[in-house]
Amino acid sequence: MRRVNAASSRFVYVCGTLTVLLFYALVLHAQPASSRRGVTETAEQRAARYFESVRKSPPQMLAFLLKMPKGGDLHNHLSGAIYAESYVQWAANKGLCVNKTTMAASLPPCDQDQGQVTASTALTNNLLYRQLIDAWSMRNWQYSGQSGHDRFFDTFGKFGAATYGQVGPMLAEAASRAARGHVSYLELMITPDGVASSQIGQDVGWDGNFQSTFNKLKSKGIAGAAATGVQGLQDAEAEKDRLLKCGTAQADQGCSVTIRYVYQVSRGAPLGTVFAQMVTGFTLSNDPQSKVVALNLVQPEDGLSSMQNFTVEMEMLNYLRPLYPQAHITLHAGELAPGMVPPEGLTFHIRDSVMKGHAERIGHGVDIMHEDDPYGLLKELARRRVMIEICLTSNDVILGIKGEQHPLATYLQYNVPVALATDDEGVSRSEISREYLRAAEEQGLGYVQLKTMARTSLQYSFLPGQSLWTDERKFIAVSQCAKDIYSTTEVSNSCKQYLAGSEKARLQWKLEEEFRTFESQF
Numbered sequence: 001m002r003r004v005n006a007a008s009s010r011f012v013y014v015c016g017t018l019t020v021l022l023f024y025a026l027v028l029h030a031q032p033a034s035s036r037r038g039v040t041e042t043a044e045q046r047a048a049r050y051f052e053s054v055r056k057s058p059p060q061m062l063a064f065l066l067k068m069p070k071g072g073d074l075h076n077h078l079s080g081a082i083y084a085e086s087y088v089q090w091a092a093n094k095g096l097c098v099n100k101t102t103m104a105a106s107l108p109p110c111d112q113d114q115g116q117v118t119a120s121t122a123l124t125n126n127l128l129y130r131q132l133i134d135a136w137s138m139r140n141w142q143y144s145g146q147s148g149h150d151r152f153f154d155t156f157g158k159f160g161a162a163t164y165g166q167v168g169p170m171l172a173e174a175a176s177r178a179a180r181g182h183v184s185y186l187e188l189m190i191t192p193d194g195v196a197s198s199q200i201g202q203d204v205g206w207d208g209n210f211q212s213t214f215n216k217l218k219s220k221g222i223a224g225a226a227a228t229g230v231q232g233l234q235d236a237e238a239e240k241d242r243l244l245k246c247g248t249a250q251a252d253q254g255c256s257v258t259i260r261y262v263y264q265v266s267r268g269a270p271l272g273t274v275f276a277q278m279v280t281g282f283t284l285s286n287d288p289q290s291k292v293v294a295l296n297l298v299q300p301e302d303g304l305s306s307m308q309n310f311t312v313e314m315e316m317l318n319y320l321r322p323l324y325p326q327a328h329i330t331l332h333a334g335e336l337a338p339g340m341v342p343p344e345g346l347t348f349h350i351r352d353s354v355m356k357g358h359a360e361r362i363g364h365g366v367d368i369m370h371e372d373d374p375y376g377l378l379k380e381l382a383r384r385r386v387m388i389e390i391c392l393t394s395n396d397v398i399l400g401i402k403g404e405q406h407p408l409a410t411y412l413q414y415n416v417p418v419a420l421a422t423d424d425e426g427v428s429r430s431e432i433s434r435e436y437l438r439a440a441e442e443q444g445l446g447y448v449q450l451k452t453m454a455r456t457s458l459q460y461s462f463l464p465g466q467s468l469w470t471d472e473r474k475f476i477a478v479s480q481c482a483k484d485i486y487s488t489t490e491v492s493n494s495c496k497q498y499l500a501g502s503e504k505a506r507l508q509w510k511l512e513e514e515f516r517t518f519e520s521q522f
Contacts, residue, residue: 080424103135168239175254201276465502
């Protein structure tokens with residue numbers, strides 16, 4: 001009996017001890033995390049902890065990200081930023097024609113014998129409307145019989161006529177959507193002079209000599225193309241402001257978005273046209289009054305002319321760069337995947353864009369690990385602080401590269417600066433918050449990493465002025481604002497003066513204020 005009683009006593013003792021321990025564990029768990037750790041948890045840490053708590057719920061993650069401040073969108077083609085629904089409406093308003101077989105828009109008159117109808121027909125014909133939306137975007141592209149790459153690049157030729165004379169409304173749509181996504185700064189790729197540079201370049205041609213071709217362009221009045229571009233942007237911005245009712249009590253939130261422009265050069269055009277556009281792009285981006293802050297080479301990187309002329313085009317940039325010291329360069333490079341070009345075609349575009357083309361930022365950079373000495377290149381990109389413009393949705397639909405196949409994690413591992421961008425959100429049927437969601441879902445990034453990318457976007461923007469940060473990796477503020485950056489009290493005079501002298505620092509300061517407001521919710 002004593003043995004039985006002893007066992008029972010031990011059982012009761014153990015159960016009692018476990019009950020007490022469980023009670024204290026429940027009490028401890030019920031306390032705030034900051035109390036358990038004995039330290040005060042920051043607003044950033046609370047936001048990060050909340051984000052992790054909803055990681056298994058993409059809808060809740062998206063709700064979080066929709067409200068998150070995102071800084072800048074630095075890789076955004078204006079024509080690709082517009083949703084097809086807007087293009088259909090504009091095509092109808094302008095009396096354009098659409099071919100019911102090819103879905104291509106064209107100027108009137110419409111030839112019924114060639115299968116053309118007025119675009120306005122789509123506004124009363126639901127089937128035609130759906131077909132146009134699909135043809136003018138990547139919606140349902142999987143059923144088109146084309147690769148994502150071909151379907152994507154073919155859309156631009158189909159809706160091209162609908163963009164004529166619509167730069168103002170396009171700016172309004174892009175700015176308004178950016179504001180809804182809590183983007184405060186846009187760098188929009190556009191060719192503001194239209195065909196002015198191209199026509200002069202066609203007339204002059206390319207003789208293989210940089211200096212003589214440059215002299216011929218000047219004698220043909222290439223400077224006039226830049227003036228045309230400046231006037232075109234001023235007119236478009238005035239129209240944008242009117243449409244968004246900027247300066248009135250009914251102003252759209254898009255009025256608060258700061259916009260600058262990146263001059264796009266058609267890399268697939270004849271070399272004479274390419275060089276002429278480069279000259280105009282450099283001229284505009286060298287002028288701080290033009291709002292054009294850089295130039296870029298666009299069109300498919302795997303195209304025939306793009307591949308054949310890549311080296312010559314880098315040499316053109318190398319020749320022109322010293323002539324325009326205030327200009328900036330960002331280049332599409334490495335927007336390639338195995339099988340699109342021969343293996344050797346994957347080995348040098350990113351490196352040469354930086355070393356020969358003087359790129360300060362790289363758009364996409366997807367084939368980095370196929371480059372010669374990729375690890376050496378990664379270290380060089382980190383050393384030079386060349387930022388990579390990451391476009392996850394675009395890389396998926398065009399290249400078929402996503403998830404673990406994407407090099408974003410590698411760039412982060414080697415401390416290469418990166419920021420998320422939309423590329424062509426309208427054509428891709430995406431928007432900036434969903435780019436952030438992809439980064440969280442497919443790349444496993446947490447809130448602090450996403451916040452760092454938002455800050456990085458403004459740090460590497462081509463806005464004029466000094467940065468708010470003396471250390472861009474740890475985000476340590478300049479001495480003038482070091483005591484003010486996390487304070488909610490009145491800003492010191494020294495910080496006010498510093499911000500007044502730098503547009504970049506002012507937007508960075510605004511972003512920090514937005515983060516404080518956002519994180520206070522958690």
